[in-house]
Amino acid sequence: MDEEQIKRYARQIIMPEIGVKGQRKLLESSVLVVGAGGLGSPAIQYLAGAGVGRIGIADGDNVDISNLQRQTIHAGNLGKNKAESAKEFVEKLNPDVEVEVYPFHLDPENVREIVKGYDVVLDCTDNFVSRFLLNDACVIEGVPLVHAAVLRFEGEIMTIVPSESACYRCVFSHAPPPGSVPTCQEAGVVGATVGTLGTLQAIEAIKLLLGIGEVLTSRMLHIDLLTMDFTELKLKKNPDCPICSGRVKEIIPERYAESCQL
């Protein structure tokens, strides 16, 4: 590490859990952030700040004014593709980080090839189809995945380490039918809620990369920020889960559309 890097990462290097060794490891690591929106924005911010050497950012949408209420990294980039916009932010913040941009939505054809190029994947998407897609792809390819989701003041986060922990399908076997669960677009979300969860995803990723602390494997942290209730839920691998039992070796496509009602 050069003089500038020592200064840049000083606050982490002095931590016993990280140190010079840990910092070097981060600089050699890679994280794929799928979704540069409410969850992705804080996650990308903190991963870039921490010096994760390579960050992949996947998002097929453009920056819209309604995003700026919470997706602060896109300041000044209305109309730009969100992955490209996020790359600009990272380059300004930390030139040590190499950013790979995927300015499109991941789908069953491209997802496996893309996720297997990374050490950790963050599910920062905003719909069930993508969530199940990422779960399946990461479990099949053996890449750890940090899942998080929010609705209004509520949020959840869990970490999936393939073959070791419960996967997303062990908890929610498939996507709910249209009309049963709302999305943030209909029900709303406050920036600080989704910011909290995205930040937690970044910290889980860093812990996975460095092998420190305890990650949320076979545990879900469920939070209600209206009451400040933080509850830990025990999860178990479902022996009948088609994906993590290895019975199904292909992505199980979910076709449900998101709903428009609460």
Next chain:
Amino acid sequence: MIKVKFPTVFVQVTKERRVEVDNAGSVKDLLDTLFERYPGLKEKLIKDDELTPFINIFVNGEDIRHLNGVETELKDGDEVAFIPAISGG
């Protein structure tokens, strides 16, 4: 008293996020009491006479599917949480 926590998707029907329920010996008893207290809650939880798989029920942090399902016994002080699948991000 059983402490019950409702998720955002139920609050429209229950109006409250946290309630306490007396005299519920099992999850099934608790559900019956809640359905009576909050009309409109049943259709969110029961589809085709069965518990919808999209809303998990946890007692003291443990999924009832890994306990005794709706027959899972409840005792005073237990905490029951309804955890729906959410997808926002």
Next chain:
Amino acid sequence: MKTVDLRGEVCPFTFVKTKVALEDAEPGEVLEIIFDHEPAVRDVPRSVQAEGHDVLSVEKIGEDEWRVVIRKRAEE
């Protein structure tokens, strides 16, 4: 014995750079660090001891100069 000249450095870089030098050293290796920043002379020995290293000596060697001799701990 390797000398690490940290004159001109202030907190927290006095500790950060000491830590960098220690991580690059062999277990059991002895290093001498030169500081000209007084708070570092109190803080750095305490911080490296908290990480398990041995502080062999702390001495003033000039008007505003101190020498701290540290032995890196035996195992990683």
